[in-house]
Amino acid sequence: MTLLAIDVGNTRLKWAIYSQAQPGAKLLASGAEFLENIESLAEGAWAAIPAQDAPSKMIGCIVAGDALRQRVQEQIFERWDLNPQWVLSSPQEAGLVNGYDFPMRLGADRWVAMIGAWHRMMATHSAAPKPMVVVMVGTAVTVEAIGVQLAPDGTSQGKFLGGFILPGHGIMLKALESGTAGLHVPTGDVKEFPTNTSDALTSGGTYAIAGAVRRMRHHVQNRCGQDPVLYMTGGAGWKMHPWLGLEDVELVDNLIFDGLLEVAKFRGISD
Incomplete structure (x- = not known):
């Protein structure tokens, strides 16, 4: 099949x-x-x-x-x-509990990617499951926090704690172009100390996303009492990954497809 x-x-x-x-x-x-x-x-x-x-x-x-x-x-x-x-977001599916105020309003792509990330983490940390930060970099950027809790049967399950939504690079630059006189969408490089407008805009957007990831990592450390596993995915993830300044971020090709396969198994689609 x-x-x-x-x-x-x-x-x-x-x-x-x-x-x-x-x-x-x-x-x-x-x-x-x-x-x-x-x-x-x-x-x-x-x-x-x-x-x-x-x-x-x-x-x-x-x-x-x-x-x-x-x-x-x-x-x-x-x-x-x-x-x-x-697949629509739900209160619980495939090992993950949805902590959103209104679970059905959580974006389905975010939900499925987190399910994929949870099972990826469990494949290597099943003996001692770890909290996670899951980053998707696309048209928009999402930075999700997942904790660990016990299910009613005594096994471990993931708990979505909350997440950030940021504009992606393209949206940031277009917003600046439309709202600021004299600025145009650049083709600049990421620099520590930009000395031209194109580099300044590209660097600003990149480090804004990196700052959100590092902040969420800090939040999860404080909440869960241990360092989280960090995953990054999405069409522009490979561009963002080198600039995070974090050595323990794993770049995953497509967590959404991983999550869809996990949901398919959970629902017994092949039966």
Whole structure:
């Protein structure tokens, strides 16, 4: 049984086909499309998928509204006879408890990425689970805190404690361009002591994000009494990672797909 996993963000739709609806499944195909090109999927990238790799199940998460979800589903129905399952934030799923004031209002991408991060941490720290800071760097930046608590059956489970939302680099720079006379979106470099406007803007945005990550790390240390595991993911994570000034941050290619596979297993999609 093959699985189509879809992550629809603010800018792009990312997709992957796995050999099973299980964590660690073999990746058979993957790709990405900008949202304005979604209507080309069925006759484009998906048309090239061999018949033996065609998915029989689908799971996904989406941050946009019903109109965009409908566009995606139309492409799925045009290419494959699948019943889409969309993951929404909930009070609890796949080993993680949602501490948001209104759990259903938490972004599905944030929720799924945290589930992926929790199981990644447990794979190496199951004997002594650790709190985490999970950073996603994309159009927006999120910095999440996850603690550890005992479940009713005596096992460990994660507890989402709260998180920051920041504008990503592009949004920061466009805001400065539109609100400040004489500034234009730069192509500068990150410098410790910028001496031109382009470098100053690029460095300012980069170190603002780094500061938020370091602050959340400090909060989790104080709250949980130990150093957290730090994960960074997202399309622009590789750009941000070198400038954090923290040696213990693990860059993960796509925690959202990891989380979708964990939810698929939890829900028994392959059964």
